[in-house]
Amino acid sequence: MKQTSVADDVLRAALGLFAAQGYANTSVQQVVEQAGVTKGAMYHYFQSKDDLLFAIYDRMLTLQTDHLDAIVARGEPIEVTLRAVCVDVIETSIDFLLEGTVFFRSVHMLSQPRQQEVTRRRRAYHDTFAGLVEKGQAEGLYRTDVPRGVLVAHFFADVHYLPTWFSPEGPETKEQVAAQLTELFLTGIAAGPGRG
Amino acid sequence: MKQTSVADDVLRAALGLFAAQGYANTSVQQVVEQAGVTKGAMYHYFQSKDDLLFAIYDRMLTLQTDHLDAIVARGEPIEVTLRAVCVDVIETSIDFLLEGTVFFRSVHMLSQPRQQEVTRRRRAYHDTFAGLVEKGQAEGLYRTDVPRGVLVAHFFADVHYLPTWFSPEGPETKEQVAAQLTELFLTGIAAGPGRG
Amino acid sequence: MKQTSVADDVLRAALGLFAAQGYANTSVQQVVEQAGVTKGAMYHYFQSKDDLLFAIYDRMLTLQTDHLDAIVARGEPIEVTLRAVCVDVIETSIDFLLEGTVFFRSVHMLSQPRQQEVTRRRRAYHDTFAGLVEKGQAEGLYRTDVPRGVLVAHFFADVHYLPTWFSPEGPETKEQVAAQLTELFLTGIAAGPGRG
Amino acid sequence: MKQTSVADDVLRAALGLFAAQGYANTSVQQVVEQAGVTKGAMYHYFQSKDDLLFAIYDRMLTLQTDHLDAIVARGEPIEVTLRAVCVDVIETSIDFLLEGTVFFRSVHMLSQPRQQEVTRRRRAYHDTFAGLVEKGQAEGLYRTDVPRGVLVAHFFADVHYLPTWFSPEGPETKEQVAAQLTELFLTGIAAGPGRG
DNA sequence: AATGAATGAGGATTCATTCAT
DNA sequence: GATGAATGAATCCTCATTCAT
Structure with missing residues (x-):
């Protein structure tokens, strides 16, 4: 029933990681792993x-x-x-x-x-x-x-x-x-x- | 006893750059260039x-x-x-x-x-x-x-x-x-x- | 019997882009956008x-x-x-x-x-x-x-x-x-x- | 007796590879491997x-x-x-x-x-x-x-x-x-x- | 026929730090 | 004290292609 699970999941993961370790200290890799999506999928939704x-x-x-x-x-x-x-x-x-x-x-x-x-x-x-x-x-x-x-x-x-x-x-x-x-x-x- | 030591120059440069563009966005290279010293010299004073x-x-x-x-x-x-x-x-x-x-x-x-x-x-x-x-x-x-x-x-x-x-x-x-x-x-x- | 088929549009777009920016510098995405078709459609006509x-x-x-x-x-x-x-x-x-x-x-x-x-x-x-x-x-x-x-x-x-x-x-x-x-x-x- | 072996080696390797497979088809990785230097060393000489x-x-x-x-x-x-x-x-x-x-x-x-x-x-x-x-x-x-x-x-x-x-x-x-x-x-x- | 989300491997580049001189 | 060449791991991002619908 979720609209766009990927974008939401990524954003949630990013928020948590950025808050915990800082934006600069967080790699895109960490974000997608935490969100359980692939890097390609993420870049499909975010530029x-x-x-x-x-x-x-x-x-x-x-x-x-x-x-x-x-x-x-x-x-x-x-x-x-x-x-x-x-x-x-x-x-x-x-x-x-x-x-x-x-x-x-x-x-x-x-x-x-x-x-x-x-x-x-x-x-x-x-x-x-x-x-x-x-x-x-x-x-x-x-x-x-x-x-x-x-x-x-x-x-x-x-x-x-x-x-x-x-x-x-x-x-x-x-x-x-x-x-x-x-x-x-x-x-x-x-x-x-x-x-x- | 020097008025302006390498360490001071480096710190001043770092302060300006960190404030202007952020710590993560500033490379050690930029700092030493701005300070007018070499990388080796900087690493002599800062670990x-x-x-x-x-x-x-x-x-x-x-x-x-x-x-x-x-x-x-x-x-x-x-x-x-x-x-x-x-x-x-x-x-x-x-x-x-x-x-x-x-x-x-x-x-x-x-x-x-x-x-x-x-x-x-x-x-x-x-x-x-x-x-x-x-x-x-x-x-x-x-x-x-x-x-x-x-x-x-x-x-x-x-x-x-x-x-x-x-x-x-x-x-x-x-x-x-x-x-x-x-x-x-x-x-x-x-x-x-x-x-x- | 269509005058302007998908394949023709794609080829025309590809030709213009390849000539302008080079084959390697042109993404399939750019080609289909320029041609006004979708990626799936293109891959239907070209392997x-x-x-x-x-x-x-x-x-x-x-x-x-x-x-x-x-x-x-x-x-x-x-x-x-x-x-x-x-x-x-x-x-x-x-x-x-x-x-x-x-x-x-x-x-x-x-x-x-x-x-x-x-x-x-x-x-x-x-x-x-x-x-x-x-x-x-x-x-x-x-x-x-x-x-x-x-x-x-x-x-x-x-x-x-x-x-x-x-x-x-x-x-x-x-x-x-x-x-x-x-x-x-x-x-x-x-x-x-x-x-x- | 060589002046700058690294830059020369890299250039020679790049020339050979670019000619053989094309610029776009040659990765920086291939160039440095062929030249026998590290990527970092190459980027020290070429931007x-x-x-x-x-x-x-x-x-x-x-x-x-x-x-x-x-x-x-x-x-x-x-x-x-x-x-x-x-x-x-x-x-x-x-x-x-x-x-x-x-x-x-x-x-x-x-x-x-x-x-x-x-x-x-x-x-x-x-x-x-x-x-x-x-x-x-x-x-x-x-x-x-x-x-x-x-x-x-x-x-x-x-x-x-x-x-x-x-x-x-x-x-x-x-x-x-x-x-x-x-x-x-x-x-x-x-x-x-x-x-x- | 057609869509477009998702894949996943690969690519160029950056950079803090070390070390022989 | 000081140099700057070299390292090598990590990072962000691109892209041709596939596939469920």
Whole structure:
């Protein structure tokens, strides 16, 4: 009943190996062995090792962008929207913990055009997020004594860092961590006396 | 007693190349060419390519640990100490921006023993930092409704993320960013009504 | 009874690609894509890539041999026959310029048996031509102070070289070049004082 | 006492194999085995398989161009010069029979830049040759009723064709063939009644 | 007749490291 | 201390061909 077993198997194997030993340290041979397919079959579905890396990113980026659009489309008040966005990125980043591990280590190994494509899509996400913060500042919700770029970086830092420390076997659940980090971030950026 | 030894030239070249194109994408040949030395000369000072990577980390880790010890040794009140520590790690991380770029991307490429050595030293830093937070919580300075591990991760996330976004050519200076991120972090973790 | 069969499309595509980039540099995949058919369809009509090459030669060799036989069969005087033969090979070689390009570069890529088959047929043509020269020499038309093999080679050299330099877009027409090269050749081999 | 045994051995092996089985049908593995060196050693002296091909051409083109310049520099009468040039190209082409075999079959396998370099140098030779013919025509030595391009092609055809038919074991010596082909060519292009 | 996924052997190239000089 | 030629294992990728459908 599987649609395309080969491509899926290869991608799953690649994800596991790239996360465990790094992209550069993983040979195509290892990937196909782990996936139980032949090299030829793999190259029937993917044009290069590079493609595997990109496909891994693609799934994650697409899903997160879709979520972001959906949340913004609900048209709720800024503070509700921003909180929902924060919680969602953190939760999906935990869902894609392996992808994240691979992502942040190995984007620079992508071919130049692909790297630009990835950067473009990440920037789009980033800009939408920054737009929400800007609107919130205009409404007096968030502080303006710190440059917006720093506020935004302060949030994505948490997302970026997740694969480094979070473990599903750890004491906190995905939902708890999402709520906690979001709380820390929003408290930090809240407007208040002497914060513009 | 030479100002510019072969080893220094090689390390500088390696740092630049590793940061620009990645450790795995940089050949020893490229490093020695950039450094203006021969392969034989390099292998006289370094046992392996691995050694170059480790040496890069080593300088940064040693310096940051020394700073941490010095600040703690001053024996100032917790809130003063923690703030100083935060500012210092951020500032030195900016001083070592290239090192950081290489570090976070390529630790996993080190040989197993070396990786453990690096992890051990980073954990030591991390534990000292967590100890400061714990003391502050005991004094009622920092919130306790969020697990300490999450508070600490929330800070190191900022440090970790710096090489990704900060640019010396950007609008903010190193000192400003250090102050701003520290402020966001400390505001986020501050104790308050309903925060334990 | 179809005008444009799969086989024809494939051969046309193969001819163009082989001429443009070489036989070895052209993949079967490229051929079928260019022809607008699938690999399976191609392998239904041709047993191997080798077959494509041979089919290209085959058309040209068959046609030239048929022409030769027809001209000889007319039973005209030697000098008329030889001139007609020369003009015809040159003209048909220009008609089959792409075939010639491929031919002279890639015969050695054919399977051994096929290579022999091609050689056999070329030699047959060559021998008939040499026979005409021999008869002409017996009649005192052509010089005998140069070995007959050299005289014959001197002619086929011109034919062989056509794909290298002749262009339909060039200043001379096919008919002109055929007449001119024939003239140069026949003048060169003509009997005369001190030429046996 | 050998200067660089490795490079020479490799080149010699490559020449033999390329001539016998074709460039595309010869693997780098075969070349190094035949040369008795390791693959790594070969790649220390040549950047690519392509390089081997180019080096083979290079030797031949350089030598022939040098000869041409030397002969022209003697400043003898046109008819003496042209005859000497013809004889020389034919003789050196026989000396480099294997190189020629490889050359004419495989130029199109070179990388684009290298192909242009080869073409440039061949054209230079060709142009000098055409210049000699032009001068001879001006002096009334050579016919003008046939376009100069065709006259020149008629000569290079012979050179081009040599590797296809000439054999050192054949009945004629290099010197004989050179004299005979030159004679056929010069007779063919000589001025005369009704030839402009 | 036709499809196109899958095979599997082979190919060119890279590169960290060694070692005789 | 320093050289750079040589090693040899590993890597990514290509491709003609087959075969179940």
